[in-house]
Amino acid sequence: MTELDDALARVTDEGLRAQLQAGIDALTRQMRFGLVFERHLPESVRAYGAPIRPGDAVQLRADVGGAEYVVEKSTTRAVTARDADGNVAEYKPRELVVVKRFGEPAYPALRSVDTVVRSQERPFHSVINGENYHALQLLRYLYRGKVDCIYIDPPYNTGASDWKYNNRYVDGQDRWRHSKWLSFMEKRLTVARDLLKPDGVLIVTIDEHEVHHLGVLLEQIFPGYLHQTVSIVINPKGTGKLNFSRTAEYAIFCIPDNGENVIRGLPADEAELLVGKRTKESQEWDAANDADGAWEDEATDVAATDPDDEGAGDDEADEEDEAEALARTDLPFPVEDLPLWELRHARRRGGESSYRPQRWRQFYPLYVDAATGLVVRAGEAPPLTEEPTFDLVDGLTPVWPIDSEGNQRCWRYIPSTMSELIGEGRVVLGRPSPDGRGWTINYWTPRVDRKKYKNLWWSTLHDAGTHGTTLLHKFLERRDAFPFPKSLYAVRDTLLTVVRDRPNALILDFFAGSGTTLHATALINAMDGGSRQAILVTNNEVSAKTATALQKKGLLPGDDKYEAQGIFRQATKPRIEAALTGRTPSGKPVAGTYFGGRPHAEGLEENVEFFDLIYLDRDAVRRGSEFAAIEPLLWLAAGGVGERGHSDETADYSISDSSNYAVLFQRSAYSAFVKELRDLPRVTRVFLVTDSEPAYRQMVSRLPVGLTSSMLYRDYLSNFRINTVEAYR
Numbered sequence: 001m002t003e004l005d006d007a008l009a010r011v012t013d014e015g016l017r018a019q020l021q022a023g024i025d026a027l028t029r030q031m032r033f034g035l036v037f038e039r040h041l042p043e044s045v046r047a048y049g050a051p052i053r054p055g056d057a058v059q060l061r062a063d064v065g066g067a068e069y070v071v072e073k074s075t076t077r078a079v080t081a082r083d084a085d086g087n088v089a090e091y092k093p094r095e096l097v098v099v100k101r102f103g104e105p106a107y108p109a110l111r112s113v114d115t116v117v118r119s120q121e122r123p124f125h126s127v128i129n130g131e132n133y134h135a136l137q138l139l140r141y142l143y144r145g146k147v148d149c150i151y152i153d154p155p156y157n158t159g160a161s162d163w164k165y166n167n168r169y170v171d172g173q174d175r176w177r178h179s180k181w182l183s184f185m186e187k188r189l190t191v192a193r194d195l196l197k198p199d200g201v202l203i204v205t206i207d208e209h210e211v212h213h214l215g216v217l218l219e220q221i222f223p224g225y226l227h228q229t230v231s232i233v234i235n236p237k238g239t240g241k242l243n244f245s246r247t248a249e250y251a252i253f254c255i256p257d258n259g260e261n262v263i264r265g266l267p268a269d270e271a272e273l274l275v276g277k278r279t280k281e282s283q284e285w286d287a288a289n290d291a292d293g294a295w296e297d298e299a300t301d302v303a304a305t306d307p308d309d310e311g312a313g314d315d316e317a318d319e320e321d322e323a324e325a326l327a328r329t330d331l332p333f334p335v336e337d338l339p340l341w342e343l344r345h346a347r348r349r350g351g352e353s354s355y356r357p358q359r360w361r362q363f364y365p366l367y368v369d370a371a372t373g374l375v376v377r378a379g380e381a382p383p384l385t386e387e388p389t390f391d392l393v394d395g396l397t398p399v400w401p402i403d404s405e406g407n408q409r410c411w412r413y414i415p416s417t418m419s420e421l422i423g424e425g426r427v428v429l430g431r432p433s434p435d436g437r438g439w440t441i442n443y444w445t446p447r448v449d450r451k452k453y454k455n456l457w458w459s460t461l462h463d464a465g466t467h468g469t470t471l472l473h474k475f476l477e478r479r480d481a482f483p484f485p486k487s488l489y490a491v492r493d494t495l496l497t498v499v500r501d502r503p504n505a506l507i508l509d510f511f512a513g514s515g516t517t518l519h520a521t522a523l524i525n526a527m528d529g530g531s532r533q534a535i536l537v538t539n540n541e542v543s544a545k546t547a548t549a550l551q552k553k554g555l556l557p558g559d560d561k562y563e564a565q566g567i568f569r570q571a572t573k574p575r576i577e578a579a580l581t582g583r584t585p586s587g588k589p590v591a592g593t594y595f596g597g598r599p600h601a602e603g604l605e606e607n608v609e610f611f612d613l614i615y616l617d618r619d620a621v622r623r624g625s626e627f628a629a630i631e632p633l634l635w636l637a638a639g640g641v642g643e644r645g646h647s648d649e650t651a652d653y654s655i656s657d658s659s660n661y662a663v664l665f666q667r668s669a670y671s672a673f674v675k676e677l678r679d680l681p682r683v684t685r686v687f688l689v690t691d692s693e694p695a696y697r698q699m700v701s702r703l704p705v706g707l708t709s710s711m712l713y714r715d716y717l718s719n720f721r722i723n724t725v726e727a728y729r
Contacts, residue, residue, distance in 0.1 A: 043102045043187065045131040048558035050098040050615045052079055058096040061556045064547075068099055097558060100134070100615065102187065107618055107720050108138045109629040110611040110636075114573070116580050117643065119605045122525075124640040125518050127536045127576060129568040130613020132510040135537040136191040138613070139508065141719045142637045143535075147195040148505035149498040151517055153205045153486060154185060182213055188510065189221050195508060199262055201498045202254040205232075205486075211250050222254040229253070232490055233458040235465065251494055259362065259413050263497050265450030274493060276458040332425035332444055339447070346418075346427060346441040347401040347409055354409050356401075360384050362410035365398035366418070366441060368429065375427045375441060378418040390437060399438040412443075453497060461489035461595060472514060472571075474591050474600065475578040482514040482571035489595060492520040503530035512536035514571040519579045522604040523594065533640060540566030573610055580604050609644065621713055624649065624665075624689065630716065634661050637710070638685035661685040663712065670699055678704050687712040 008024070011017040044057075052058060056071045058081055069081035072088065079091050100106050110128065128135050189202075196202065202222065206214050211229075218227055230251045238245030255262050266274070333341060348354035348362075356363040365379040365388065376396055382388070388400045388408075401409045411418060421427050421443055430440030461467055467487035473479045495517070499505035509517035521534040542550065542557075542565050555562040563569065574585045582590055582603030589601035611632065620626045627649040635644045638661035647654035652669030655662040655676060662683050664673050667690060677683055686703065689712045690696050696711045703709060 043133070043184065044099050045102075045134065046557065047098045047100045047131075047615050048563075049612075050100075051617070052093055052096060052098055053617070057099040057101065059099050060091075060095060061097045061558055062095070062551070064557065069096075098615075100131075102133055105618070105720050106134055106137075107616040107621060107717070108134045109614050109616050109626070110138075110632040111614050111629065112609055112632060112644070113612055114610045115643075116577055116606075116608050118580055118603065119607055122531055122605070122607055123533050124644075125521070125534045125536070125576075125606060125608040126636060126640060127512070127515065127518065127538070127572060127608060127610045128613055129538060129540050129572075129611065131539060132537045133188055133191070134615075135613055136188060136195075136510055137720065138633070139510075139535065139537075140191055140194050141716065142633060143506065143508075144194050145197060146506055147200050147508050148197055148502050149201050149203065149495060150192055150196060150508045150510075151203045151205075151491070151495060152192075152509055152511045153513060154511045155181070156207050156209050178210070178213060181210060182217055185214070186217060186221065189217070192508070192510065193221060199256055199258065201256070201262060203494055203498070204252045204254075205249055205494075206252065207249045208246065211252075215252060218252060218254055224257060226255045226257045227252065228255065228455065230453070230455045230457060230494075232462055232494075233456075234462055234468075234487065234490060236458070236463065253497070259359075259417065261452075263453055264501060265448065265452050266496065266500065267449065268451050271451040271453075273461070274457050274459050275454055276460075330425065341444050342447040343428075343430075343442045344445055346411055346413075346443045347403070348412055349403075349409070356408040356410055357384065359410040361414055362412070363388075363401060363408060364411070364415050365393075365400055366411070366422075366427070367393060367396035368399055368439065369395075370397050373429050375422055375429065377422060378415040380415060397438070399441060404434065457490075457493070459489070459493070462487045462493070464490070468516075471592075472575060475575050475584060476571070477584045477586060477588070481574075482567060485514045486516045488516055488520055488523070491516045492523055495520055496524060499524065499530075499532055503528065503532065505530075505532045507532060507534045508537075509534065510537040512538035512572060513567065515573075515576045515579075518576055518608065522579060522606045525606065526598065526604055527596075536572070538568050538572050540568040542566045576608055580606050580608065609640075618717060621717060624713060630712075631663075633716075634663065634685075634687055634712075635659055637661075655680065655683065661687065663687045663689070664699075665689050667695060667699070670702075674702060674704070677707070684708060685710075689713060 008017060008020055011020065046059065046064075052071055052074045054071050054074055056074075057068050058071055058079070059066055059068055067083060069083050069089075071079055071081050073080040074093070076093065079093055079096055080088060081091060081096070082088050108130070113129075115124075192202070202218075202225075204214060204218070215227065215229075218225075230253065231248045232251055233248045235247050238247045253263070265271075331338065346366075348359075353359060360383075361381045364381040367376050367379060368374070369376050379393075379398065388398070388402070390398060390400075392398075401411050403409055413421070418427065426444040428442055428444070430442050432439050464484065464487050467489050468485040469479065471488055472482060472485045495507060499507065507517065507521055512518070515536060515538070518534040518536050521532050524530065525532055540563055542562065546565050547557075550562050550565065557563075578584050578590055580603050582599075582601040584590055592600050594600065609632075614629065616626050616629055621630070627647070631647060632644060635656075638659060641660045642656065642658035645654070645656035645659055647656070647663055649665055652666040653662065653664045653673045660682050662673070662677060662680075662685075664670060664686065677686070684707065686707050686709050688696055688699055688709060690699070691714055693711075700709050
């Protein structure tokens with residue numbers, strides 16, 4: 001634009017210059033800063049099994065990605081449909097499949113297909129077979145703002161026909177393949193964003209084909225997040241590529257920028273394994289599990305040099321400060337717990353991101369009562385143009401984060417967080433400053449014997465050949481079930497960056513592939529006794545080569561024999577069943593051991609339910625005749641606790657015997673419903689069937705304290721009528 005501005009200034013005709021300036025201004029308003037790509041609309045999915053009704057868009061099942069028709073009349077024997085030119089023809093129902101366009105209201109639900117139960121105490125994991133965009137919308141209805149970690153391994157868009165857009169495989173000859181991929185990802189990531197907790201983290205693994213495009217896309221969808229990339233060596237021998245032999249792929253982390261370490265580090269022994277150091281145990285285990293020996297036994301351990309690292313020595317309060325703190329104040333914890341705590345400087349002291357212009361909201365006064373030696377409260381951050389004042393306020397002395405050289409730095413936390421720490425008695429005075437105008441200020445924090453993660457991992461456990469393909473072969477007794485599975489331990493270690501200290505974390509993977517994420521989650525639970533839950537979404541995609549062979553045999557998508565060759569049935573479901581039960585699909589004990597010595601054949605004591613994603617009729621939901629299809633959603637929304645119930649919707653109300661939710665069907669039974677709930681503290685979620693907002697509010701006001709309520713049917717219908725279009729834009 002600078003060249004245009006210079007050229008415009010040389011135009012002497014004022015009228016022409018004004019006209020050109022108006023055109024440039026209009027063009028500028030239309031341009032977006034960031035990633036610009038062709039958004040391919042609309043995207044659609046084939047809904048096999050969905051009933052065909054007048055007004056539906058349909059395709060011929062044999063013509064994948066072909067022309068669409070509009071249904072004019074439908075019976076169990078024949079369907080009359082009109083093409084784009086107005087021509088009408090009659091088809092057998094089996095010849096057609098309903099097409100669901102994204103952006104139009106669709107009402108997804110779940111139908112259970114199988115379960116594995118191995119524990120009476122643990123909640124259930126969930127695996128959903130279906131289109132992940134609609135599944136994400138369903139999950140947003142159930143889990144908005146509740147997910148701790150989203151981990152996805154999307155199609156890498158290598159040009160090898162490894163993914164579909166609008167039901168057609170995208171190959172290297174498609175000149176729009178990059179913009180199609182970005183459009184495909186943008187829609188899904190936009191919905192996924194709403195699922196994360198305020199401290200939730202998104203992790204996306206990717207290779208060189210789309211890493212740079214993806215990075216900019218994530219910057220646009222997740223503003224206000226820190227975007228950090230970890231390189232993970234997955235093939236130490238390298239792959240044959242032009243110019244370079246690729247050994248690694250990338251994990252992009254989108255981490256909330258809340259002023260604290262969301263990624264909190266790992267024990268020193270694990271840190272050494274992660275960067276290639278080999279213990280005797282790891283070498284012996286590698287040898288027993290057919291590791292290829294392509295790794296060096298030792299690797300240089302580069303010491304952390306980031307002075308802002310909270311583990312760096314100059315962040316720790318010195319002995320004089322600790323003595324001052326111990327002498328001045330009561331401890332915010334029992335004295336016998338002193339070895340579990342350490343004192344750290346409250347002012348940021350590093351060379352990066354520690355100055356006022358970089359974090360101006362963290363430059364504010366802390367008010368100290370000089371007589372008692374107590375930090376009383378935190379002030380507000382003034383504008384950057386305003387200089388700090390050292391006048392007393394209510395008799396309290398302001399202390400600013402200014403270093404001994406007069407540099408305006410910043411505190412570690414924003415005022416609201418610092419106020420919470422002050423309220424807990426954890427912010428304390430250290431030594432007086434040399435100029436006599438303040439003090440060193442420190443804060444107590446739990447002592448953690450951990451090291452920060454480094455952004456290059458080269459552990460032997462991450463070898464995708466040994467601990468991905470070969471491991472999957474052990475569980476499924478075949479090598480052709482799924483191409484290029486991730487190393488189980490690479491996924492485990494990636495998840496641990498977020499959920500190590502979250503024993504009840506909710507983890508989502510909506511590109512689930514062979515199911516490694518659930519397998520890794522169960523393995524983490526086995527390590528520390530946690531109750532983390534994984535939700536997986538995959539589809540039953542049949543590879544391009546297999547699809548061609550099946551159609552030559554007269555089998556069409558949607559036929560049971562055709563669907564039996566898809567990823568969900570061939571890899572995801574049997575792999576998870578084998579991991580939990582310790583038995584292969586043929587019933588044999590799974591050979592080998594996990595790292596650490598646990599036999600695969602012991603299985604993992606977890607529960608899982610498998611679902612198909614289905615589509616409901618809006619009017620049938622409104623009439624209440626689809627409760628059986630809605631009930632799995634209620635169970636999941638209540639936490640997936642206990643075995644899923646099967647309520648009788650003809651009753652006045654239903655209270656699950658094994659789970660923690662209850663449903664009121666008839667308002668006339670409300671008093672009896674509430675009376676029974678008062679004696680059942682295990683019930684935490686209730687669903688009230690009514691279309692009347694005043695009646696719903698009145699019932700909610702009389703519920704026992706602590707119950708979460710929802711207005712059944714209307715909430716569900718409103719969610720998909722409103723949010724479908726919003727999420728698509």
